[in-house]
Every structure is written in C-alpha cells, then in structure tokens.
Amino acid sequence: MKKFNPVAxxxxxxxxxSVRLSEKTMAKTVMANNFLTDIADVFLFIIQIIRETxxxxxxxxxxFRQCFQIGYKSLPLISITGTIxxxxxxxxxxxxxxxxxxxxxxxxxxxxxxxxxxxxxxTALICAGKIGSGMGAELGSMRVTEQIDAMEVSSTxxxxxxxxxxVMAAILMVPLLILYADALGxxxxxxxxxxxxxxxxxxxxxxxxxxxxxxxxxxAFIKSFFFGAVIGLVGCYKGYNAGRGxxxxxxxxxxxxxxxxxxxxxxxxxxxxxxxxxx
Amino acid sequence: MNAKPVVEIKNLKKSFGNQEVLTDVSLNLYEGxxxxxxxxxxxxxxxxxxCIVGLLRADAGSVKVFENDVTxxxxxxxxxxxxxxxxxxxxxxxxDSMTVxxxxxxxxxxxxxxxxxxxxxxxxxxxxxNVGLADALHKMPSQLSGGMRKRISLARTIVVxxxxxxxxxxxxxxxxxxxxxxxxxxxxxxxxxxxxSIIITHDIKCAHHTANRMIMLSKGEVYMEGKPKDFxxxxxxxxxxxxx
Numbered sequence: 001m002k003k004f005n006p007v008a009x010x011x012x013x014x015x016x017x018s019v020r021l022s023e024k025t026m027a028k029t030v031m032a033n034n035f036l037t038d039i040a041d042v043f044l045f046i047i048q049i050i051r052e053t054x055x056x057x058x059x060x061x062x063x064f065r066q067c068f069q070i071g072y073k074s075l076p077l078i079s080i081t082g083t084i085x086x087x088x089x090x091x092x093x094x095x096x097x098x099x100x101x102x103x104x105x106x107x108x109x110x111x112x113x114x115x116x117x118x119x120x121x122x123t124a125l126i127c128a129g130k131i132g133s134g135m136g137a138e139l140g141s142m143r144v145t146e147q148i149d150a151m152e153v154s155s156t157x158x159x160x161x162x163x164x165x166x167v168m169a170a171i172l173m174v175p176l177l178i179l180y181a182d183a184l185g186x187x188x189x190x191x192x193x194x195x196x197x198x199x200x201x202x203x204x205x206x207x208x209x210x211x212x213x214x215x216x217x218x219x220a221f222i223k224s225f226f227f228g229a230v231i232g233l234v235g236c237y238k239g240y241n242a243g244r245g246x247x248x249x250x251x252x253x254x255x256x257x258x259x260x261x262x263x264x265x266x267x268x269x270x271x272x273x274x275x276x277x278x279x
Numbered sequence: 280m281n282a283k284p285v286v287e288i289k290n291l292k293k294s295f296g297n298q299e300v301l302t303d304v305s306l307n308l309y310e311g312x313x314x315x316x317x318x319x320x321x322x323x324x325x326x327x328x329x330c331i332v333g334l335l336r337a338d339a340g341s342v343k344v345f346e347n348d349v350t351x352x353x354x355x356x357x358x359x360x361x362x363x364x365x366x367x368x369x370x371x372x373x374x375d376s377m378t379v380x381x382x383x384x385x386x387x388x389x390x391x392x393x394x395x396x397x398x399x400x401x402x403x404x405x406x407x408x409n410v411g412l413a414d415a416l417h418k419m420p421s422q423l424s425g426g427m428r429k430r431i432s433l434a435r436t437i438v439v440x441x442x443x444x445x446x447x448x449x450x451x452x453x454x455x456x457x458x459x460x461x462x463x464x465x466x467x468x469x470x471x472x473x474x475x476s477i478i479i480t481h482d483i484k485c486a487h488h489t490a491n492r493m494i495m496l497s498k499g500e501v502y503m504e505g506k507p508k509d510f511x512x513x514x515x516x517x518x519x520x521x522x523x
Contacts, residue, residue, distance in 0.1 A: 141375075150372035153332050154386035154439070155358045 045237050049167055052160040059161050066169035070131050074177055081126055082181035085118055086110060086188030094196055106193065107186075107208035112216055114185040120220050121268050123181040124227035127174050128260035132235040135166055136256030139239025140249040148240070163236045170232030175224035215279060223271035227264050234260040282309040285443055285475045286331060291340035293326055300326045302499035304340075308443070308475050313465070315478045315486045317510075317521060318496035324479040325369070327496070328445040331477070332366050333357045344443065362390045365441030365474070369448045371432040373420040379431050380416045383407070383438050390439045406434040409471070410464060426457035430464065437468055444468065444476040450485045462488035483521060495521075 089110050097103045139162060142148050151158040186208055193199045235256045242252040286308035293301040300323040308314050318324045329335040330342055333349045342349040347360050373382050383403045387394065394402065407413045410430040420428060429449065436444065449465065450458035462485045469476060469489075478489050486493065486507070493510050495503040495518060503510070503518060510518055 138376075145370050145375075146368045146372040147374055149329075149334055150366070150368055150374075151385075152334065153361050153364065153366040154389065154435075155361050156385070156389050157354075157358075 041241070042237060045240075046233065048159055049164055049233070052157065052164045053168065055160060057160065059165050062161055063165040063168055066165045067173055069134075070127075070166075070169050071173035071176060074127065074130055074173075075180070077126060077130060078123060078177050078181050079184055081122065082119065082184035083188035083191070085122060085181070086114060086185035086190075087192040089113065089118065089185075090189040090192030091196065094193070104207065107189065107204050108211035110189040111186055111208040111212055114189070115182050115212060116216050116220050117268075117272075119181040119185050120178050120224050120227065121264065123178045124174060124224070124231065124264045124268075125261055127170075127177065127227070128231050128234075128264055129257050131170060131174075132231050132256040132260040133253045135232070135235030136239040136242075137249055137253035139163075139236060140242035140252035143240065143242045144244060144246060144249055159240075163240055166236050167229065167232035170235075171225055171228040174228030174231060175221060178224040178227075179221075215275075219271060219275040219278070223267065226267050226271070230263045230267055231260045234263060282311060284308060285310050285345060286477070287341070287343040288327075288331070289341045289343075291327070291330060291342060292338045293323070293330060293335060294338055299499055301330075301337075304496070304499070304501055306494055306501060306504070308477055310475050311469075311473060312491040313469055313476045313478060313489050315480060315490035315493045315507075316496060317481060317483075317486060317493060318502075319481070322496045323499050324496055325447050328366070328447060328477055328479055332361060332364055332445060362439065363442045365436035365439070365444045367429075367433055367436050367444070367446045367449055369451055371420075371428040373423075373428055373432055373435070375420055377420075378416070379407075379412075379418050379420070379423075382420070382431065383435050386435060386439050402438060406438045407431075409437070409467070410434045426453055426460065429453065429457075429461055433461075433464060433468070437472060437474075440472060442474060444474045446476060446478040446480075448480055448482075449478065450480065450482045455484075458482060458485060459488070461485070465489045481521070 090106065093109065094103065094106060097106050097109070139148070142162070148158045148162070151161060186205070189208070190199065190201060190204045193204060238252040238256040238259070242248040284307040286306075288304060288306050291301050291304040292299070304323075304327060306314075316324050316327065326335060330337045331344060331349065333352070337350050340350075344360055345363065347356070349357065349360070352360060373379075374385065377385065380403060383406065384399060387399055387402065391399075391402075403416070404413060407416065410433055412427060412430050412434070415423065415427065415431065420431070423431060433449075444465075446465065449461050453461065465476065465478065465485075466489055468474060476489075478485070480486055490507050493503075493505060493507055494501055495510070497517060503513065503515065511522060513519065513522075
C-alpha cells in the first residue's frame with residue numbers, strides 16, 4: 001500500500017499554484033504591455049498626422065474628394081434625421097408645455113436643445129456610423145490587398161495621401177453637417193408645430209431664435225470640430241492598422257464605429273463640463 | 280560575373296516574434312539579369328523582396344540597392360531610391376477607387392513630375408500597348424479579370440521606367456495560358472526597358488521562361504544558387520521535388 005506523504009503533497013500543491021500564479025502574472029503583463037503599446041501607437045499616429053498636415057506637399061485634390069465623400073454624400077441621411085429630430089422633439093414636448101400653459105416657449109426650447117446638444121451628438125453618432133465605418137473598411141481593405149504598400153513603393157506617403165486628407169475632411173465637414181442638422185431640425189420642429197396647430201413660419205422662427213444666445217451656439221460649434229477629429233482619427237487608425245486577413249476588414253470597420261461612438265459621448269461629456277464651468 | 284551588382288544582400292536576418300523567417304541570406308543581383316528565387320511557401324521569399332524595397336526593416340545584415348544601404352536610409356532618401364525600383368505585388372494591388380488610367384497616372388504624377396499632360400498620356404498609352412491592354416484605359420479594376428489586373432499592375436510598375444523590377448509571385452492564381460503570357464511579358468520588359476529583376480515564384484514553368492540565374496531558399500538560407508541547367512540536373516531531393 002502506498003504511504004501518504006503530506007510534505008510531498010504540500011510541495012506538489014505549492015508548485016502547481018505557483019506555476020498558475022506565474023502564468024496569470026505573465027498573461028496580465030502581456031495584456032498591460034499590449035495596452036501601453038496601443039496607447040503609444042495612437043499618440044505616434046496623431047503626431048505623424050499633425051506633422052504631415054503641415055508638410056509642403058498637402059494632397060489638396062484628395063482632400064477635396066474626401067470633403068465631397070464625407071460632406072455631400074452624407075447630406076440625404078443628415079437631412080432625414082435632422083428633420084425628424086426636430087419634428088419628434090416638438091410633438092413629444094408640446095403636450096407637457098400645454099399643461100403648464102407655456103406652449104409659446106416651445107420653439108425656443110426646441111431650438112436651444114437642438115443647437116446645444118441633440119443635433120451635434122446625434123449627427124456625430126450618425127457620422128461615426130457612416131463615415132467611421134467607411135474609413136475603417138476602405139483603409140482596412142487597402143491594407144489587406146497591399147494597396148497601401150503599393151502606394152509606399154511608388155514614392156507616395158500613404159499617411160499623407162490617405163489618412164491626413166480623411167481626418168482633415170472629417171474635421172471640416174462634421175461641423176458643417178451639424179449646422180445643417182440644426183437648421184433642418186428647427187424646420188422639422190416648425191413642421192411638427194404646424195401639424196398640431198396653426199403657427200406662422202415667421203412667428204415660429206422669431207420665437208425659436210429669440211432665446212438663443214451666442215454661448216448656446218459657440219461651445220456646441222467648437223465641440224463639433226472635436227467630434228469630427230475623433231471620427232476621422234478612429235476610422236483611419238483602425239483601418240490603417242488593420243491585420244492582414246479579410247476578417248480584419250470587418251473588425252476594423254466594426255471597432256471604428258464602436259470606438260468612435262463611445263468617444264463622441266465622452267468628448268461631449270467633457271465639453272459639457274467645460275462649458276458649464278465657463279458659464 | 281563581370282557585371283555590376285545592382286542589389287547586394289549580405290547576411291540578411293528577419294524574424295517576426297519568435298519565428299525566424301530569414302536566418303542568413305546573402306545574394307547579388309547583377310545589371311540586366313533576371314534572378315529567380317524559388318522556395319516553398321513560407322520560406323521567406325516575399326519577406327526578402329519586401330526588405331529590398333524597405334517595406335520591412337531587416338533585423339540584421341545589409342541590403343544595398345545601387346550602393347545605398349536600404350536599412351540606413353531615411354524616409355526621404357528611401358523614397359528617392361524607390362523611384363528606381365518597380366514592385367509587382369502578388370495581388371496586383373491596383374487602387375480600387377481609380378480607373379486604369381488614374382492607376383497609371385498615380386505614380387507617374389509623383390515620380391515624373393516634369394512630364395506634360397500630353398507626354399503623360401503618351402507614356403500611359405505606350406505601356407498599355409506593351410501589355411496588350413490599350414482598350415482598358417477607362418475601366419475600373421473590378422471590371423478586369425485576374426490576368427488583366429496583373430498586366431495593368433505590370434504596366435503601372437513599368438510606367439515610371441524602373442531600373443530594378445521585383446516580382447512577387449507574378450503567375451500565382453492564373454491559368455497556364457495567362458501564366459505563360461505574363462512570363463513572356465517579364466522577359467519582354469527585361470529586354471525593352473533593360474531592367475534587372477528578382478522574380479519570386481514557385482511556378483517552375485515561369486522560372487524556366489524568365490530565369491538567367493536561380494536561387495533556392497530553404498529554412499531562411501540560400502540552399503542552392505546556379506544556372507537553370509544546374510537546377511535541372513541536380514540530384515538533391517529538395518531541388519528534384521520542385522522539378523518533378
């Protein structure tokens with residue numbers, strides 16, 4: 001019969017546990033290392049974009065093509081969502097304001113909520129979906145099919161041609177799309193008010209813009225440039241650094257949308273805090 | 280060989296993580312010759328030519344092209360050196376969003392900046408005629424077959440008159456007839472444009488058609504070097520397995 005040896009048993013247990021612990025520590029170290037490497041990569045990517053933006057050979061033609069793709073081609077989507085945003089907000093708010101006898105405040109309330117918060121955030125989220133995924137998928141597939149390498153060997157800086165033009169176009173076009181969504185949202189609000197009652201166009205607009213101050217508009221306009229930057233940067237970073245397989249194109253597009261949407265909300269929160277401190 | 284080496288590789292090492300792809304590769308490409316690099320998949324053939332053009336950084340060793348050490352060049356000088364090198368990618372790597380004409384114009388506008396629009400158009404028509412696709416000028420890459428894409432890709436590479444051509448598996452994925460046509464085009468390009476070429480392939484028919492000299496890569500090293508005839512007459516089992 002085999003004799004029970006408690007010392008050997010404890011030794012064996014301790015060895016297994018210490019191996020498990022060291023494996024876990026190694027895995028955590030690798031994870032932390034990857035995370036820090038990713039952060040360093042993002043910073044280097046941003047620095048490279050800034051450097052290439054101010055280089056002599058800015059790719060103007062490609063920049064204008066991207067402005068057309070990002071700005072003009074997003075107009076139908078922004079028109080529909082902007083109009084519905086104003087219309088729905090008006091129809092939902094009207095009964096509550098009627099209860100308080102404050103229906104005359106409705107145009108101003110809708111205008112302020114659209115300009116300060118709703119139009120910038122919803123438009124930016126839509127752009128994150130449309131533009132961010134487009135950039136992630138396009139650059140990702142260019143990486144997979146070696147088109148970015150082909151650009152590099154034909155003496156073209158792909159960072160300057162592909163990334164800088166897209167990021168700059170997003171920074172310029174997203175604020176313009178947000179202004180457009182503001183205008184259509186207020187127009188949609190008038191349509192909503194007209195459905196429920198008889199409101200003159202001139203009266204509605206004078207009531208809408210009367211309470212709007214410069215400080216309602218200005219911080220929202222400034223933060224929209226940051227929304228554009230976040231969407232462009234995330235879309236390009238994910239696409240440009242996509243893996244080699246076809247699967248990575250889908251991953252790049254998907255993660256570009258998710259991360260850009262998340263960052264839009266985070267940037268909005270920071271912008272609201274800063275604006276609140278200033279007012 | 281009395282000719283000048285245009286590409287000199289000495290003790291090249293390249294690894295990805297723990298995987299050593301090139302352990303010790305040394306070779307020369309001489310002016311005007313076609314050097315075929317054979318090897319099994321994963322033997323580091325593509326990595327080798329990507330190190331030559333600077334798409335991958337070598338871990339150790341030196342890669343000299345026209346006496347410029349690629350591993351030591353800064354981005355600007357590497358860009359200037361790349362103007363003398365043509366690279367035909369395995370997938371063709373045509374820009375999807377551009378027409379054939381725009382694909383050809385892209386490197387031409389950047390490398391041959393002094394050309395007028397008329398001269399540019401003439402050059403584009405000339406290379407398209409050379410690859411037998413003069414009528415594809417306004418087509419999109421998605422409208423082209425695999426063989427046509429390879430030809431257009433070759434046209435895009437030769438349009439800037441490179442002195443060194445690097446072909447990454449030029450006949451992979453093509454039918455035998457189209458493969459023969461591409462192999463003939465490679466030798467025509469060598470004669471017409473006086474290029475020196477490295478052709479990465481495991482297509483023996485293409486290798487026979489194009490090679491002046493051959494190299495076999497195995498386990499990250501040069502396994503054998505010689506004339507096509509030396510390879511054909513070799514009794515080495517690894518070489519024989521390719522030529523069976």
